[in-house]
Amino acid sequence: MRLLFDYTNSSDYEKFIHLKSIPSYSWQGRQAIVPDQYAHLFTGTHEHIDAEFTPSSWLFDYQRDIARMAIEHRKFAVFAECGLGKTAILLEFARHCASRGLKTLIVSPLMVIPQTISEAVRFYGKSFPIGQLNAANLQYWLKSNDSLDSRIGIVNYESIRDGIEPGELGALILDESSLLKSHYGAWGTRLIEMGAGLEYKLALTGTPAPNDRIEYANHAVFVDAVRTTNEFLARYFVNRGETQNRWELKPHALKPFYRDLSHWCIFLTNPAVYGWKDNCGTIPPINVHIDRVPLTPQQQKAAMDLTGGLFVKEAGGIGQRGKLSQLAKGKNGVATNKPAFIKSLVEGWPTESTIIWCRYNDEQESMERVFPDAISISGDTPVDKRIEGIERFKRGEVKQLISKPKILGFGLNLQIATRQVFSGLQDSYEEFHQAVKRSNRIGSTKPLNVHIPVTELEEPMIQTVLDKAHRVEMDTVEQESIFKQYRFQVSK
Numbered sequence: 001m002r003l004l005f006d007y008t009n010s011s012d013y014e015k016f017i018h019l020k021s022i023p024s025y026s027w028q029g030r031q032a033i034v035p036d037q038y039a040h041l042f043t044g045t046h047e048h049i050d051a052e053f054t055p056s057s058w059l060f061d062y063q064r065d066i067a068r069m070a071i072e073h074r075k076f077a078v079f080a081e082c083g084l085g086k087t088a089i090l091l092e093f094a095r096h097c098a099s100r101g102l103k104t105l106i107v108s109p110l111m112v113i114p115q116t117i118s119e120a121v122r123f124y125g126k127s128f129p130i131g132q133l134n135a136a137n138l139q140y141w142l143k144s145n146d147s148l149d150s151r152i153g154i155v156n157y158e159s160i161r162d163g164i165e166p167g168e169l170g171a172l173i174l175d176e177s178s179l180l181k182s183h184y185g186a187w188g189t190r191l192i193e194m195g196a197g198l199e200y201k202l203a204l205t206g207t208p209a210p211n212d213r214i215e216y217a218n219h220a221v222f223v224d225a226v227r228t229t230n231e232f233l234a235r236y237f238v239n240r241g242e243t244q245n246r247w248e249l250k251p252h253a254l255k256p257f258y259r260d261l262s263h264w265c266i267f268l269t270n271p272a273v274y275g276w277k278d279n280c281g282t283i284p285p286i287n288v289h290i291d292r293v294p295l296t297p298q299q300q301k302a303a304m305d306l307t308g309g310l311f312v313k314e315a316g317g318i319g320q321r322g323k324l325s326q327l328a329k330g331k332n333g334v335a336t337n338k339p340a341f342i343k344s345l346v347e348g349w350p351t352e353s354t355i356i357w358c359r360y361n362d363e364q365e366s367m368e369r370v371f372p373d374a375i376s377i378s379g380d381t382p383v384d385k386r387i388e389g390i391e392r393f394k395r396g397e398v399k400q401l402i403s404k405p406k407i408l409g410f411g412l413n414l415q416i417a418t419r420q421v422f423s424g425l426q427d428s429y430e431e432f433h434q435a436v437k438r439s440n441r442i443g444s445t446k447p448l449n450v451h452i453p454v455t456e457l458e459e460p461m462i463q464t465v466l467d468k469a470h471r472v473e474m475d476t477v478e479q480e481s482i483f484k485q486y487r488f489q490v491s492k
Contacts, residue, residue, distance in 0.1 A: 053096055058123055059088055060278035062271040067092035069266065070202055075223040077177070077203040077265035082434070083413070083441025084268060085279070086204040087119050090173055093202045095128060098151040102170030102200060105142070106130070107191065109176050110156040111412060114387055116175070117154065128152070135159035142167035160190050171200035178205040178430060180222055181215035188218050195222055206437065208265075210430035210472060213237075214247045216261065225264045236260075258482040267479040274484060284447045286440050290462065291345065291453040296335040302327050303457055324457040326360070333362075341453050342421055343370045346400065353393065353417045356402045357435055359424030367402045367423060374400035377407060390414075405435040414438040421451045427461055429468035 019025060019032055026033045053071050055064040067089045070076040080086050090106065097104040108116055113132060120128050131150035133141055138160075141153050145168050157179065172195045174180070180188045180203065195201050201223055209215035214237060217229040226232045233239075236257050237247045249257060272280040295303070306323055327334055346354055356371070358364040361378065368376045375389040375398050390408075393401045394416050401408075401417070408414075417439040425432060440448040454462050 055092060056095075056123065059092065060085065060271070060276075062268065062274070062276040062278065063088045063092070065276070066266060066268070071096050073264065074199055075201045075225075075264065077208070077219050077223055078205075078268070079208045079265055080204070080206060080268040081270075082206045082437035083283075083443065084271070086175070086206075087116055088123075090116070090175055090202065090204055091120055091123065091128070093200075094130075094152050094171070094173055095124070097171035097200050100170075102151070103142070103145075103168050104152045104171040104173065104200075105133075105169055106152065106154040106173045106175060107157055107160060108154055110158065110383065111386060111390075111408060112175060113154055113156060115412065130154050133159065135161060139164060139167070142169055144168065157187055160187055160194070162186075162190065164190065164194060166194050166196075166198070169194070170198065171202075172198055173201075174203045174205075174222070176205055177203035177219065177222075178207045178210070178434075180218040181207075181209060181211075181430075192218065192222050207430045207433055209475075210428070210433065211468060212247070213249060213257070213475075219265070220261075223264045225260075254478065255482055258479055261479075262483050267476065267483055269476055269480065273480050283440060284444050286436060287447055287449045289449060289451045291341070291451055293337050293341045293453045293455050295455050295457070296337055298335045299327050299455070299457070302334060327457055338423060338453055338455075339366045339370045342367070342423060345421060345451055345453070346371070346419075349419055350399070352399070352419050353396060354400050354419040354421060355414060355417045355435075355439065356400060356421045356423060358402065358404055359426060363424055364402060364404065371400045371402065374398060374402050376402040378403070379407060393417075405431045408435075408438070412438055413441065415441060415444050417448075418446050419449050419451065421453070423453070425452065425458070425461060425465060427464050429465050429472065432465050433469065433472075 019034070053068060055067055059067065063085055066078060066080075070078065070089065070093050078086055078089055080089075094104050094106060106116065117130050117132065120130050129150050129152070131141070131153045133153045133155040135155075135158070138153075138155055141150075142165065172191070174191060180191065203219055203222055208219055214233060217226075217232040220226045220232050221229055226235070233247060236250060236253055238250055240246050240248055268274075270280065271278065303324060306327070342356065346356075356367055356374070358367060364376065364378060368374065375393055377386050377389055381389070389398075389401070390412065392398050394414065396416060401414070415438075420436060420439060422432070422435075436448070436450055452462060
């Protein structure tokens with residue numbers, strides 16, 4: 001988009017001041033070259049906005065407005081809490097892109113794909129066909145311009161491999177896009193490369209930066225708000241060298257940081273914060289219970305050998321903490337009290353549905369022995385069996401579901417569970433948050449009780465997760481306050 005400025009015109013001066021608030025633009029004489037996603041910020045530029053978009057009648061008010069916002073920007077990110085219906089926004093964006101004749105690809109976690117297709121059929125019927133793709137046929141679909149070919153395809157992240165060429169792709173949508181957070185991750189790099197030059201791009205996740213604010217960088221690159229992650233880091237952060245927290249936000253940069261983010265994304269935890277009325281029910285509380293599990297003599301000896309006799313809290317390094325965590329969970333045949341402890345916990349609420357989260361295969365196998373009637377879903381479970389097991393659990397036919405967060409921790413709605421037990425955790429707040437939110441969402445009617453049985457070997461790791469949770473909670477309040485102040489007005 002080109003903006004012509006007349007410096008003798010007061011309205012153009014105001015427009016110039018507004019121009020200075022956006023993160024990227026350039027000059028050619030008296031013309032400012034502005035990315036199209038910022039067209040909505042300037043009067044007289046409606047020709048660049050997709051004004052023909054008509055939202056579906058079944059959308060909640062905030063889903064309607066955010067979908068419109070994403071379509072007007074063309075390149076956008078939605079950082080919305082689990083359970084707020086990001087899929088509805090995704091589908092509206094995809095529908096609009098397909099209506100413009102653009103081949104549109106949705107990339108999603110494997111277990112979420114059936115749910116997304118089901119939602120599309122439920123709300124749009126046969127008018128909105130989505131073709132499920134895999135690694136074998138993805139490249140053909142991208143290169144094909146067959147008019148009979150589905151304009152909208154959906155594929156799992158694992159199918160995005162090196163060497164994939166975008167072909168005829170016109171729009172790219174990333175569901176559960178949190179994997180972009182690492183600028184060292186292979187999938188993030190591939191998806192940024194695949195999306196390069198596309199006019200329409202959308203990313204959606206509830207956990208864009210679970211560990212540190214620098215994790216927004218790749219989302220910014222994906223939506224073309226900045227050219228590189230280094231540009232993003234240099235703009236907002238100071239490099240403190242080879243320290244644990246080497247990147248620090250520049251002094252007094254918090255509000256400018258979130259103000260600039262507001263040009264290409266929106267944070268949403270509660271629609272009422274922005275003035276929306278629909279779907280604003282109170283989410284029941286999450287009660288976290290830290291349950292102490294005594295060590296076995298075998299664990300005590302192994303821990304002493306590993307730490308050299310140090311107290312666990314003095315044992316440094318992520319690697320060493322990881323080994324201690326493995327000891328706590330009974331990995332490699334080390335005797336542990338955890339299975340029996342968890343069994344006694346779960347037996348205390350026989351009528352409640354419970355998800356038991358594990359970290360390791362042998363840990364999951366021990367849970368299967370303790371709960372022989374439970375549904376257990378592992379990496380080896382075929383997709384059809386996974387879907388069947390999840391549906392049985394959701395219908396209440398089986399009271400315990402055993403799995404890992406990396407398998408079932410994203411995108412799924414498991415509100416029937418009023419109890420969750422983490423047999424194992426790692427340092428990842430994102431993993432913990434996503435797993436918990438499978439059962440605690442808008443629409444939930446009962447409090448969720450989360451039980452974390454820990455030995456003293458795991459206490460530093462658990463504390464790391466809880467500290468990150470507190471930081472994210474405080475950040476969210478700040479984000480929404482700044483977004484409301486600088487960016488957002490609810491349409492009436």
